[in-house]
Amino acid sequence: MEKNFHCPYCHGQLYVNERIIFSARTEDHQRGLILLTPELGDYRALKHPDFHIKEGEHLDFYCPICHSNLIVEKGGKLFTRVMMLDVGEEYEVMFSQIAGKKATYVVGEKTIQAFGEDADENTNFWGVSPNY
Numbered sequence: 001m002e003k004n005f006h007c008p009y010c011h012g013q014l015y016v017n018e019r020i021i022f023s024a025r026t027e028d029h030q031r032g033l034i035l036l037t038p039e040l041g042d043y044r045a046l047k048h049p050d051f052h053i054k055e056g057e058h059l060d061f062y063c064p065i066c067h068s069n070l071i072v073e074k075g076g077k078l079f080t081r082v083m084m085l086d087v088g089e090e091y092e093v094m095f096s097q098i099a100g101k102k103a104t105y106v107v108g109e110k111t112i113q114a115f116g117e118d119a120d121e122n123t124n125f126w127g128v129s130p131n132y
């Protein structure tokens, strides 16, 4: 079964043509679409060159279907949360909302996995260590 990514609120599919699609808003209220690859820990984002994102700024991510804000706070840090189905199992995928920050967490029923070079500093915020 192919991986899929969906919105936790409307369950709409965010995964189109092997990209996860979000509507995003920068700190200065620019809005644009961002496409992410489904490879966890791969932070190459596709966007239009006119949609300027500054390194280190906070981005809000919205579901492009129901427009829910996908923000979630864990341990004082802000993440974007989507649901992932992989081989029939459902996971929560959370990635940092700070542009350029490489930290993604995949939370299953019994497992937590961390991806990205900036993930380490966050690893204790669940009160558990990630399961590599």
Ligand SMILES: [Zn+2]
Residues within 6 Å of the ligand: 007, 008, 009, 010, 011, 012, 063, 064, 065, 066, 067, 068
């Ligand atoms: Zn939605």
